[in-house]
Amino acid sequence: MPFIPHTQADIAAMLAAIGASSIEELFDEIPAELRKGSLAKIPPGATEMEISQLMAQRATQDGRYQCYIGAGAYDHHIPAAVWQIATRGEFYSAYTPYQAEASQGTLQLLYEYQTMMASLTGMDVSNASLYEGGSALAEAVLMAVRANRQSKSKRILMPRTVHPNYRKVVATIVRNQNIEIIDVDFDPQGGHVTIDALDRLKGDDVAAVVIPQPNFFGVLENVDVLTDWAHANNALVIGLINPLAAALLKPPGQWGANGADIACGDGQPLGIPLSSGGPWFGFIACKQEHVRQMPGRIVGRTVDLDGKPGYTLTLQAREQHIRRSKATSNICTNQGLLVTAATIHMALLGPDGLERVARACHANTVTLADKLAALNGVAKRFDRPCFHETVLQFDQPVAGLLNGLRKQRILGGYDLGRDYPELGNALLVCATETKTATDIDAFVAATGALLTHG
Amino acid sequence: MLIFEQSQTGRRNPGQAPHHKVDCSDIPAQFLRSDRPLLPEVSEMQAVRHYTRLSQKNFSIDTHFYPLGSCTMKYNPRACNSLAMLPEFLARHPAAPDDTGQGLLACMYELQEMLKDVTGMRAVSMAPMAGAQGEFAGVAMIRAYHNSRNDHARTEILVPDAAHGTNPATAVMCGYKVREIPTNDQGDVDLDALRSAVGPQTAGIMLTNPSTLGVFERRIMEIARIVHQAGGLLYYDGANLNAILGKVKPGDMGFDVIHMNLHKTFSTPHGGGGPGAGPVGVNERLIPFLPVPMVARDNGGYRWLTEQDCPQTMGRLAASNGNVGILLRAYIYARLLGRDGMHRVAEFATLNANYLMAQLRKNGFDLAYPQRRATHEFIVTLKRQARALGITAMDFAKRLLDYGFHAPTTYFPLLVPECLLIEPTETETKEELDAFIVAMLKILAEAQTDATLLKGAPHKLPVRRLDDVRAARELDLVWRPAAG
Numbered sequence A: 001m002p003f004i005p006h007t008q009a010d011i012a013a014m015l016a017a018i019g020a021s022s023i024e025e026l027f028d029e030i031p032a033e034l035r036k037g038s039l040a041k042i043p044p045g046a047t048e049m050e051i052s053q054l055m056a057q058r059a060t061q062d063g064r065y066q067c068y069i070g071a072g073a074y075d076h077h078i079p080a081a082v083w084q085i086a087t088r089g090e091f092y093s094a095y096t097p098y099q100a101e102a103s104q105g106t107l108q109l110l111y112e113y114q115t116m117m118a119s120l121t122g123m124d125v126s127n128a129s130l131y132e133g134g135s136a137l138a139e140a141v142l143m144a145v146r147a148n149r150q151s152k153s154k155r156i157l158m159p160r161t162v163h164p165n166y167r168k169v170v171a172t173i174v175r176n177q178n179i180e181i182i183d184v185d186f187d188p189q190g191g192h193v194t195i196d197a198l199d200r201l202k203g204d205d206v207a208a209v210v211i212p213q214p215n216f217f218g219v220l221e222n223v224d225v226l227t228d229w230a231h232a233n234n235a236l237v238i239g240l241i242n243p244l245a246a247a248l249l250k251p252p253g254q255w256g257a258n259g260a261d262i263a264c265g266d267g268q269p270l271g272i273p274l275s276s277g278g279p280w281f282g283f284i285a286c287k288q289e290h291v292r293q294m295p296g297r298i299v300g301r302t303v304d305l306d307g308k309p310g311y312t313l314t315l316q317a318r319e320q321h322i323r324r325s326k327a328t329s330n331i332c333t334n335q336g337l338l339v340t341a342a343t344i345h346m347a348l349l350g351p352d353g354l355e356r357v358a359r360a361c362h363a364n365t366v367t368l369a370d371k372l373a374a375l376n377g378v379a380k381r382f383d384r385p386c387f388h389e390t391v392l393q394f395d396q397p398v399a400g401l402l403n404g405l406r407k408q409r410i411l412g413g414y415d416l417g418r419d420y421p422e423l424g425n426a427l428l429v430c431a432t433e434t435k436t437a438t439d440i441d442a443f444v445a446a447t448g449a450l451l452t453h454g
Numbered sequence B: 001m002l003i004f005e006q007s008q009t010g011r012r013n014p015g016q017a018p019h020h021k022v023d024c025s026d027i028p029a030q031f032l033r034s035d036r037p038l039l040p041e042v043s044e045m046q047a048v049r050h051y052t053r054l055s056q057k058n059f060s061i062d063t064h065f066y067p068l069g070s071c072t073m074k075y076n077p078r079a080c081n082s083l084a085m086l087p088e089f090l091a092r093h094p095a096a097p098d099d100t101g102q103g104l105l106a107c108m109y110e111l112q113e114m115l116k117d118v119t120g121m122r123a124v125s126m127a128p129m130a131g132a133q134g135e136f137a138g139v140a141m142i143r144a145y146h147n148s149r150n151d152h153a154r155t156e157i158l159v160p161d162a163a164h165g166t167n168p169a170t171a172v173m174c175g176y177k178v179r180e181i182p183t184n185d186q187g188d189v190d191l192d193a194l195r196s197a198v199g200p201q202t203a204g205i206m207l208t209n210p211s212t213l214g215v216f217e218r219r220i221m222e223i224a225r226i227v228h229q230a231g232g233l234l235y236y237d238g239a240n241l242n243a244i245l246g247k248v249k250p251g252d253m254g255f256d257v258i259h260m261n262l263h264k265t266f267s268t269p270h271g272g273g274g275p276g277a278g279p280v281g282v283n284e285r286l287i288p289f290l291p292v293p294m295v296a297r298d299n300g301g302y303r304w305l306t307e308q309d310c311p312q313t314m315g316r317l318a319a320s321n322g323n324v325g326i327l328l329r330a331y332i333y334a335r336l337l338g339r340d341g342m343h344r345v346a347e348f349a350t351l352n353a354n355y356l357m358a359q360l361r362k363n364g365f366d367l368a369y370p371q372r373r374a375t376h377e378f379i380v381t382l383k384r385q386a387r388a389l390g391i392t393a394m395d396f397a398k399r400l401l402d403y404g405f406h407a408p409t410t411y412f413p414l415l416v417p418e419c420l421l422i423e424p425t426e427t428e429t430k431e432e433l434d435a436f437i438v439a440m441l442k443i444l445a446e447a448q449t450d451a452t453l454l455k456g457a458p459h460k461l462p463v464r465r466l467d468d469v470r471a472a473r474e475l476d477l478v479w480r481p482a483a484g
Helices: A008-018 A047-060 A080-086 A104-121 A132-147 A164-177 A195-199 A223-232 A288-293 A320-326 A336-375 A398-407 A436-451 B044-055 B077-082 B087-091 B102-119 B131-148 B166-173 B191-197 B220-230 B282-290 B325-364 B382-389 B393-402 B431-451 B451-455 B468-473
Strands: A155-161 A182-184 A208-213 A235-242 A262-266 A282-286 A299-303 A311-315 A378-380 A392-395 A426-429 B124-126 B155-158 B175-179 B202-208 B233-240 B259-260 B280-282 B294-298 B301-305 B376-382 B419-422
Touching: A008 B166, A008 B325, A008 B431, A047 B077, A047 B087, A047 B102, A047 B325, A047 B451, A080 B044, A104 A299, A104 A336, A104 B044, A104 B102, A132 A155, A132 A164, A132 A208, A132 A262, A132 A282, A164 A182, A182 B191, A195 A223, A208 A223, A223 A235, A223 B468, A262 B451, A282 A288, A282 B294, A299 B102, A299 B468, A311 B166, A311 B294, A320 B077, A320 B166, A336 A392, A336 A426, A336 A436, A336 B044, A378 B175, A398 A426, A398 A436, A398 B382, B077 B325, B077 B468, B087 B325, B102 B124, B102 B259, B102 B280, B102 B294, B102 B301, B102 B325, B124 B294, B131 B202, B131 B259, B131 B280, B155 B166, B166 B175, B166 B202, B175 B191, B191 B220, B202 B220, B220 B233, B280 B282, B325 B419, B325 B431, B382 B431, B393 B431, B393 B451
Parallel strands: A155 A182, A155 A208, A208 A235, A235 A262, B155 B175, B155 B202, B202 B233, B233 B259
Antiparallel strands: A262 A282, A299 A311, A378 A392, A392 A426, B124 B280, B259 B280, B294 B301, B376 B419
16 A cells, blocks of 8 residues: 555554444445445556656657747756755645744745845745746736726736737636736737837726736837836836846836836746746736735744744735635645745856856847848848847748757747737747757758758 | 855856856847846855755654645655656656657546546546636636526525635636535534525535535535536535545536645645646536646547637636646656555545544544544644633644644634644554644643643744734835845
8 A cells, every 4th residue: 555554453453442343434424325436447556666667668758859949938957956955855745834933944935035036026025926927927917906096997908929828828817807908919020019009009097018028029028118108007017027037137127217016927947847837936026015915925024932033924814715705816825846946046046147047048049040040031020129039930831840840859949820820930939048059050950951852 | 044144246156057148239238137136146055055954944744744634744755756857857848749748648648537537527627736726717617607508697606614715715716706605513514504595696616525624514415406406516626635535526426516636635745835736627518618728639649638629618727738747746646556545545544534533532632523523634622721721722733843743724614713623644654643642632731731831832943933913014025135
């Protein structure tokens, strides 16, 4: 019996203490007609050796690829120490720190995480994490509607330069709360949101404007003027960012005259493996004045009976276990383990290390894009500055190219055709710091050969 | 000491970042950051030592008995972690084509099928990333179902007063009004109150069974009949699925939609508060509304199903595929247990809980529902001691920490005064349970002779009792360097 330690003698002694004749008797309050849990589709138990062999075989079957897909998930180096420490049993197998005195390790780490994220985003405060980027944006939208007391509407301006799946998640989560999401189109030359596009929507009362930086295309938005436009129209600003980019790019808290009001995004680039999509973590940070509208767990520093500093969950009056139907969100767990990894990752890289990684990613992508755009039938799609990801236009459908590259164990990028048919044969590519000059040249050569010979 | 207080300007780990700060002058200055973020500048060893030491300030399953009621803190097998972290699994991009991930997708598909079997539901989606997201998906599906029938009069969700706080919070997020249903003195839902609450406005009911009171809802079939007859649907909160795993299936109890907490029943890590994984299961009529993505097997291969395949889906809950790495851990756990192992989960979780309950009762503790069997958990109430000795359940809980035991859940469910909700799980030995009983009795004795020992507890932890009121009143959420 895996993981069940009872001997026959234990079972007998325990049943005697209970006064029951069998374990089955302990279920006698359950109607007999319901006690029929046959498990026909569950295979017999496997030993650890057997399951290890199976998993190794399945992992090998999938193998590894050179990955030039970004689109919201980025392949970065993760120091060995990050996951060795994060998976220490004391972090891995603890729960939400309800008993603060017995959870000072997790709580202090979360306080350090909040400090790092607040600084990285340029905001006053951060929570202790959300599930992932898409749902973090949805929570930011809900939060903005609660926080914007000048706006009577529940109207949100959402650029189409926001990740298409993020927009789908927001629609799913806010659908039943009478929140209206209004698409803002992008400039076909620049791939960015213009003030003209926003002005066309002027006059309507708007609760918040979402501003991605960089946007889904890797294009840099004019965050300063967009932020000022939003504030001039009594709307809050939700900055959606890549946290690694924030080591190099102007953080949301410094956008425009007064800064964004809420910053959010996915923390995956901070030491979290791609892992087919998760677990990652979402982050959300805001100005001090909105802290009571924040969803999720928040850790505060306080003192103990002796006046010694310590850490505890705080502002719990916002949360579901206290407020029930009046809570700011139904969130209970967050992504503690991922935040543990990200905090260690940020501590190991430091401000200089993160900035170097951000620069190397950007430089690699620029090199890749320049070399690809030098091929016949390939051009850069947008004329605006980008960060660490960019769109290329092809004179033929990219699906065939991607298939050809896949056979050479290269994942050549993200085909934009499905989400943005108006862009035609467009490919979103990203080369992180993990790609060498030789890798990039091999990718370019393979692409060139496929384009020529099909 | 905080990591920031160990920081020295200019200290870095050259081996962990690119050699050069390469030129990025193609990015105009207006887009660039002008200040340096407040991140630690410490050596690799400093960081390793700091976070290792912090970890040692935690109680965890690996180090302590952790009978936190309603949280199922059972052993997290190490193999589940190491095998889910095989490099090929970690490196796989979520947008990589399905044909490059058939090994992974086979695991996902098989887990999906196993979850159908253990819950007795017709279809499962593993998209939700936590129990609360599973709840959200479930209630949103109930709403999508009524909407698809143009039945817009159903505006209320019924929630027993013993329910987890996530239940009413979720119903509100789905645009419903919440109506509470009282519990009777036996711990069952008050059927008369239920009968008078249901009607054409009832969208559904959210139930946890066994309930948060640690007892099985005996008249579940009657509840299902009442709610179904009124046109409502039954939602099963799987928080306590460990109590019935391999014994009873929610599908057989009449539930239309359920969620499971894999970080409880399938032993994926709690991680200091997440990640979770909250797959949802449904019966026939809710299948079209399941959240995406799901995994399908066709033409001999596996693939993710998306919005294109499921036009009526309630939607997408994550930008990517959900907590895949956690689902892998659950898959490995399920395969390690197998059919026989799974049958035994509920049996031994229940044996441990009833043993602990019987021994505590014999030794003078009061039970909230003394006439009932424990399920996988049970409630001790310290109401009598609170009145007589002036101590609280919180004092008791904090003193348990001194004895090397994580405290049970305190002050939940809210219905029972001064309560301890105790869930030992199936992976604890009889010796550990006996040691816990000894500690409980010592504390009871201390409460009678020297209550100040409890009031000031804990005494042996890195900090003594923390001032939560001050934490909320004088908010200190981020560290700032001292001026100058």
